[in-house]
Amino acid sequence: MSFxxxxxxxxxxxxxxxxWNFFDGASRTWVVxxxxxxxxxxxxxxxxxxxxxxxRSSTITPPYHWHIYQTERFDVQSGVLCYLLNGKEGxxxxxxxxxxxxxxxxxxxxxxxxxxxxxxxxxxxxxxxxGFDDTFIHNFYGYLSSAVMQxxxxxxxxxxxxxxxxxxxxADFPLWTGRLANIxxxxxIGRGLGGLEVEYKEFSEKSD
Numbered sequence: 171m172s173f174x175x176x177x178x179x180x181x182x183x184x185x186x187x188x189x190w191n192f193f194d195g196a197s198r199t200w201v202v203x204x205x206x207x208x209x210x211x212x213x214x215x216x217x218x219x220x221x222x223x224x225x226r227s228s229t230i231t232p233p234y235h236w237h238i239y240q241t242e243r244f245d246v247q248s249g250v251l252c253y254l255l256n257g258k259e260g261x262x263x264x265x266x267x268x269x270x271x272x273x274x275x276x277x278x279x280x281x282x283x284x285x286x287x288x289x290x291x292x293x294x295x296x297x298x299x300x301g302f303d304d305t306f307i308h309n310f311y312g313y314l315s316s317a318v319m320q321x322x323x324x325x326x327x328x329x330x331x332x333x334x335x336x337x338x339x340x341a342d343f344p345l346w347t348g349r350l351a352n353i354x355x356x357x358x359i360g361r362g363l364g365g366l367e368v369e370y371k372e373f374s375e376k377s378d
Contacts, residue, residue, distance in 0.1 A: 180316040181372040182308070189214075190308060192315035193221040197230055199307050208295035209303045215280040215288040217249070221318065225282040226252070229318055230311070234277045238337040238349070239297020242270045249288035250281035272296070275341040299337050305369055306336045312373030328366050330356030335368040 183191040189200040189212075196219035202210040215222040221229040234254065244251060245267040253260050253268060255276045262268060270276050280288035294302040310332045317324045333339065334352035343351055360366040 180320065182312045182315055190312070192311050193219065193230065193319065196222040197311065197315075199311065201304055202291055204304065208293055210291055210293040211302070211304065211307055212247075213288075213290050213292060215249075215290075217280060217282070217285060217287050223280055223282055226254070226277070226279050228279055230314070231279040232277050234275055234341040235333070235338050235348075236275050236341055237270075237272050237294075237297075237302075238339060239272055239299065240294045240302065240337065241272065241296045242276075242302070243293040244268050244270075244278060245291040245293070247289040247291060249286045249290075250284040251278055251288055251290050252281045253278040297337060299335075302336060302338075305374065306332065309369055309373045310336075312370070316372075327355055327360035327364065331360040331366045331368055332356075 183195075185191050185198065187200070189198045191198055196216040198212075198214040200212045202212050204210070215228075215230065217223040225231075244253065244262065246262045246264050248264050251262045253262070253276060255268070255270060256274055260268065261281060278290075292302065310329075313328060313332070314324050330340075330352050334356040339346075339348040339352060341348065361368070
């Protein structure tokens with residue numbers, strides 16, 4: 171049954187400046203600010219890497235999703251960010267931003283036509299669960315990077331367990347059944363029956 175209930179494997183690397191390093195350096199994340207009301211993380215996406223610079227088809231591009239409670243804000247520091255918000259595409263240049271309210275469908279990626287790396291600050295606030303916090307980033311992207319760099323496909327139960335814990339719901343499930351999928355597949359089956367975690371020591375500060 172191990173194919174249904176995968177365990178964490180190769181941890182991401184830490185750079186000298188303490189940023190987390192995914193996909194062999196194609197992606198980096200770091201904490202910009204954090205308090206009891208909001209969390210802001212910095213994200214670097216390399217433009218010339220297939221995992222981060224292939225447009226919406228990039229490995230690291232989040233699935234089309236929505237947040238149950240959180241408001242999310244993207245502030246572009248350099249490069250060009252493309253986003254899909256409620257079915258409409260947009261682009262942000264350095265100094266520009268967009269705010270996304272709960273229940274709004276969205277995803278984002280680095281513009282492959284820009285020819286430059288993307289640096290964006292992502293802030294999340296509101297709700298009983300901060301959701302997109304430092305722990306979520308380390309584990310979600312750590313697991314994704316680990317699986318892909320080993321030539322494996324990320325397992326749905328594990329990904330849904332992460333998303334359920336963060337109050338994030340996939341938009342591609344019909345008739346808003348994504349939240350039910352999180353609970354049944356991610357929480358009850360993945361975590362309850364399979365013992366999957368949402369915080370692995372391999373993808374946390376404990377791995378240092």
